[in-house]
Structure formats: structure tokens, C-alpha cells
Amino acid sequence: MRDGLTPLERAVLVTLEACQREAPGRAVPTALLYGRLCERFSLGPEAFVAVLARLSRRRGR
Secondary structure, three states, X not given: OOOOOOHHHHXXXXXXXXXXXXXXXXXXXXXXXXXXXXXXXXXXXXXXHHHHHHHHHHHOO
16 A cells, blocks of 8 residues: 555554444543554554554644
8 A cells, every 4th residue: 555554553543443343432442452453463562652653643744
């Protein structure tokens, strides 16, 4: 894809969307999102926070 996202960033967004569909109208806890991603990726907390920071900066554009 040519959206400029890394595969991990794309996985975060897809996982976030899936979690939002499970509990509509509620915020997704960060710990839940992190746990779901750790099921699929070897991801440390620092890397996870860095990905969230990059995605939040992109959203502000």
C-alpha cells in the first residue's frame, strides 16, 4: 500500500478497529490493544508507545 504506514502501524489500526467493533461506543483500553498486538507480534512496550505516538502525529495532519 502507498499510505506511508509501516506494517506494524497498519496492524495497530486494524486491531484497534476490531476492538472498537467488540465494544461500540466505548474507548479501547491501551492495555487491551497492546495485549492483542502481542498475540501477533513480538512487541515491547517502548515500541508500542512509539507506534502510538507516530500514529497520533499523523492524525493531526
